[in-house]
Amino acid sequence: MERLVRSCYKKKSGYSFAKKAGDIAREYGIDRIARLASNENPEPLSLQAFSAAEEALRGVNRYPDERANILMNALRAHYGDYHFVTGVGMDGVIETIFRTLVEPGEKVAISTPTFSFYALAAMGQGAEVVPVPREADFAVNAKNLVLAAKEAKITVLCSPNNPTGNATRPDVVEEILEGIEGLLFLDNAYVEFSKTDYLPLMKKHENLVLG
Structure with missing residues (x-):
């Protein structure tokens, strides 16, 4: 059956889910676990x-x-x-955006390292994924991202970033918005852990989507 699988998925490892608290407890022999990695309510x-x-x-x-x-x-x-726009979790929203906008062969630029689902969703539409590495401190270099995203239909930025945790300043995001032709999808899933506010940019830039 492997011959029937699309070639783009053969090149990519599957999505890795976070370990459950019970599995971690058994593996390390501990009782109290504060599991914060999956943006879940611990209460x-x-x-x-x-x-x-x-x-x-x-x-x-x-x-x-x-x-x-x-x-x-x-x-x-x-x-x-x-x-x-509502969806079945952030993954569902991401897939809807990519399915609506991206044609096979078009480029999707992704600021990396980051949430692996963006690349999987882009490849699912037959897109060419363009990874754009962050700086050594995981900050976003706006000029590098704009240059790499010159021909991209969608540019993806996560802030606060998963898994590095750092947030991108609004002025840096605006520099990116002003430099690209396509859409910027800004994944804001962890916004409650940051003081950054990108809503004012929504009034100025129609090519910004906040997730």
Whole structure:
């Protein structure tokens, strides 16, 4: 069956999932583990969230609201009147963006090292992945990224970056936005761990998508 697998996936190792807390405990013989790598809530599920989930189960025999209007209204109330897209986690949003914009053979520039799913999603659309290494301290060199992304349909930047943890200053992000022709996908999944705010850039640059 291997001969049926697309060649782009044969060149790439699979996605590595984080170890579960129980597996780590057994491997190292420890009891207390603070698992922060997967952006999960370490606290037990609140009773309010449990009740909401239980209530939602009553309607699982029907398709949900495809426009997610309740969520959209809550997002606009909190962040402002921006254009929002929902998906099945960040991975689902990334795949939707790539599937919508990227043609086979087009380039996707990715600031590396970073979350490995970007490259997998790009290859899934037949894109040419252009890795752009960060500096020795893992800072982003805007000029290098702009130069490498000259012909890229999408440029991907994670801030705060996974796994290095450093955030890219808004002025550096703006320099990138002003230098590229394509879209900048800025993965902001870990924004709660940073004081950086990129929302003002959304009003100035239509080629910016915040994830």
